[in-house]
Amino acid sequence: MFEWTRSETLGLAKHTCTQCFGLGLRAGRNGKSVPCGCVLRAVFRACFKRFRYCATKEKHMSRASLEFTGGREKRFTWSRKDEEYVADFCLVGRRHLSAEEYRVFKYHFLLGADWKLCCRQLKMERGNFFHMVYRIETQLGHVFRELEPYSLYPLDEYFGTAPRWRIDGPNEPRPKVQAIPVFATRRGFTPPLRKAA
Numbered sequence: 023m024f025e026w027t028r029s030e031t032l033g034l035a036k037h038t039c040t041q042c043f044g045l046g047l048r049a050g051r052n053g054k055s056v057p058c059g060c061v062l063r064a065v066f067r068a069c070f071k072r073f074r075y076c077a078t079k080e081k082h083m084s085r086a087s088l089e090f091t092g093g094r095e096k097r098f099t100w101s102r103k104d105e106e107y108v109a110d111f112c113l114v115g116r117r118h119l120s121a122e123e124y125r126v127f128k129y130h131f132l133l134g135a136d137w138k139l140c141c142r143q144l145k146m147e148r149g150n151f152f153h154m155v156y157r158i159e160t161q162l163g164h165v166f167r168e169l170e171p172y173s174l175y176p177l178d179e180y181f182g183t184a185p186r187w188r189i190d191g192p193n194e195p196r197p198k199v200q201a202i203p204v205f206a207t208r209r210g211f212t213p214p215l216r217k218a219a
């Protein structure tokens with residue numbers, strides 16, 4: 023079960039938050055600590071910013087990366103992380119929001135319509151619209167961080183610039199095989215690179 027730690031929430035919490043007083047955690051049921059809404063919304067905003075970046079940048083700029091997929095066979099696969107991320111971002115919204123929330127998510131976050139256009143198109147009151155946006159940000163921030171096996175947040179872990187096993191906690195043994203290129207371990211594999219002239 024995923025556990026939020028203060029070291030993570032402190033950096034994300036809003037300093038002026040009246041719910042958690044900038045600590046990012048508050049007491050939930052059964053005396054358990056739960057992440058504050060300000061933290062969850064910060065997670066959402068970071069993921070959304072990356073989504074916009076990935077969705078708007080030129081296709082040819084998206085690079086393929088060699089990714090360690092772990093598991094028993096310790097395999098590596100080529101993947102286009104940006105496209106994958108954009109798809110994951112949309113999919114999580116569709117799976118975890120109600121039909122009504124998803125409509126707002128689609129128009130406002132995916133298609134970029136501002137509140138005026140959304141309210142007109144979706145026939146909503148301004149106040150209701152902003153309440154719903156707030157709820158969507160909180161809900162999806164939660165899912166983006168806790169999604170298993172691979173969460174969308176932290177972004178550096180999703181995009182493979184930080185090792186995956188950091189998510190599993192300090193007690194988890196590190197995988198024995200680290201980033202050894204597959205072409206060094208398997209004979210006959212040619213990486214898709216241009217030959218040096």
Ligand SMILES: [Zn+2]
Pocket residue numbers: 035036039040041042043044045046058059060061
């Ligand atoms: Zn807070």
